[in-house]
Amino acid sequence: MGCNEHRHPRWVRPGPHQVRTRETAELTTADGQRVAVFTQEPETAEPKPVVVLCHGLGGSHRGYAGLGRHLASHGYAVLHPQFLDAFELAGPRLGLSEVDERTWAADPVAKQKMHALLFDPRHWQSRVARVHAVLDSLGPRSAGVLVAGHSYGAYTAQLLLGTRLTGFGLDGTDFGHPAVAGGILLSPQGSGDRGLTGSSWAGVERPLLVVTGTRDFGARGEGVAWRREPFDRARSAVKHLAVVRDGDHQLGGIPAHDDRTGPVAAAISAVAAAFADHVHGDRAAGAWLAAGPFPTLFEHTHQEETACPTS
Numbered sequence: 001m002g003c004n005e006h007r008h009p010r011w012v013r014p015g016p017h018q019v020r021t022r023e024t025a026e027l028t029t030a031d032g033q034r035v036a037v038f039t040q041e042p043e044t045a046e047p048k049p050v051v052v053l054c055h056g057l058g059g060s061h062r063g064y065a066g067l068g069r070h071l072a073s074h075g076y077a078v079l080h081p082q083f084l085d086a087f088e089l090a091g092p093r094l095g096l097s098e099v100d101e102r103t104w105a106a107d108p109v110a111k112q113k114m115h116a117l118l119f120d121p122r123h124w125q126s127r128v129a130r131v132h133a134v135l136d137s138l139g140p141r142s143a144g145v146l147v148a149g150h151s152y153g154a155y156t157a158q159l160l161l162g163t164r165l166t167g168f169g170l171d172g173t174d175f176g177h178p179a180v181a182g183g184i185l186l187s188p189q190g191s192g193d194r195g196l197t198g199s200s201w202a203g204v205e206r207p208l209l210v211v212t213g214t215r216d217f218g219a220r221g222e223g224v225a226w227r228r229e230p231f232d233r234a235r236s237a238v239k240h241l242a243v244v245r246d247g248d249h250q251l252g253g254i255p256a257h258d259d260r261t262g263p264v265a266a267a268i269s270a271v272a273a274a275f276a277d278h279v280h281g282d283r284a285a286g287a288w289l290a291a292g293p294f295p296t297l298f299e300h301t302h303q304e305e306t307a308c309p310t311s
Contacts, residue, residue, distance in 0.1 A: 011274040011288065015074030017042030027081075027137050029129045036061060037134060040068040041077040048077040049280055050145045051184075052134055054127070054153030055080065058087045058104055058114050059255055064150065066261035067254060070269035076276060077141070081134050083127050085117040085152070118152060119194065121168040127156040128175045135179045145177075146276055148184035150254060155194065157183050158230060162203045165195030182207035182238075182279040184272050187216050187249055190229030201233040208239040209275040211268055213247020231301070238278070240289050241301040242271055267294040 020043050027035040038061045041048060051071055055063050061082035068078040084090065087101040094113045096104060104110040117123045135142060149157035159165075159175035161183045188210060191198050212227035224243060231241045244251060244264055252264025261269065271293065277285035292300040 011074070011270045011277070011285065012293075014070060015042075015072075015273070017044055017073050017075055019043070019069050019072040027133045029126075029133045031129070033126075033130075035130045035133050036082040038062050038080040038082075039077065040065075040072040040080075042072050042075050044075070046075075047141060048075060049276070050138060050141055051076045051078045051276065052131055052145060052147050053078055053080050054131065054147070054149030054156045055083065055086065056149075056151035056153050056255060057085050057118050058090065058101060059150075059153075060086055060088060060101060060257065063255045063257050065257050066259040066265055067148075067269045067272060069259045070266075071273055071276065074273045074277070076146075076273075079134055081130050083130060083156075085114065085123065085127075087114075090114065090117060121170060121195075124155070124159065124194065125175075127152075128159050131156065131160055132177055135177050138179065142179040144181040144280060145179045146182045146184060146279060147180050148186070148272070150186040150251070151249065154185040154188035157185055158188060158196075158204075161206055161208070161234075163196070163200050163230070164203060165200065166197045167195050170195060180206065182209075182275075184209045184211075184275065185230055186211045186251055186254060186268070188212070188227060188230045189218070190222065190226035192226075193218070198233065201230055202235065204230070204234040205236055207275070207279045208234050208236040209242070209272065210239070211242045211244070211251065211271070213244035213249070213251060215246060215248045216244075216251070217249070237305040238286070239303050240271075240275060242268070243299040244268075245297060245299065264297060267297050270294075271298075
C-alpha cells in the first residue's frame, strides 16, 4: 500500500459497528408491485443515515455484500432493493432455465432476452419507482439519503440524482426524489446511451462519487472518457472520480454475494465510506479523498468548491 492508505485509517478498515442483516417484502410501488429489500445495518439504537444500493442487470439484491457491509459497519443503513431484472425474477419469467445469475451473460439467447430489459424505457421507470417506494417508506430517516449503484444500477442512481433523458417520450421527466443527497456511481453510462445526452447532467448538483476502470468498456467499446461523463458534466459542488488502474467492469468483484473482497473492491468500499462521511459533513473524509488514497490502485480527480470568505 502507498502512504495515503493509512493517513486516516478508519475508512480503510471495518467500522466500529457490528452489522445485522434482514430481508423484507413489505414495500409496494405506486402501482402495487411488491419490492423485496435486503438490509445491512449497524447494531445501534442511534438514527442511521441511509444508502440505497442498486444492483446491475441480472444481479441480485443480496449482491454487493462487501460494499454494503463495509458501509453498515461505518454507521449506514444500506438498503438493497430487488429489481424486476434480478435473475431470480427475470430468469423464470423469460424461460431461462439452463443458465443462472453467474452464467446468463455468456449465453447468446439469455443475453439477448436480458438485454431487452436493459433498453426498455418502461423498465427504467420501473427501477426508479421501486427506489421511490423504498425512499417513501423511510419517514423521518429520509433526510440525507445516498443512492448508489453499479452498471444498470448506476443508470438508476443517475436518474434519481436528477439526470434528464431525451427521447422515448421521457423528455423533461424528473426522476429525482427530494430525499436524495448524493450519489455513488460505479461504472456509470455516458451520453449516447438510453436517452443520455451531453446536457443530461446539467441539473445534477448533489455530491457525486464516480468509480470506473481503465478497461471498463461500454457495449460499443466506450472507454474511460465515456464512463466519466457524469463526473465531468455534473454541476456538483463536491465530486470525486476514482479510476481503477487496469480495472474492468466488475471492479475487482464488487457485485459479489459474500463479503470476502479482494484489494480493489475493498479499496472502493473504503473510498465510498469516506465519500458518504464527507457528504454528511466530515471534513477529514474529504481531505483523505482529496489526497488520493490507494495511489497504486486508483487515479483520482477531486473537485470541491469552497465557501467564499465572508470578510
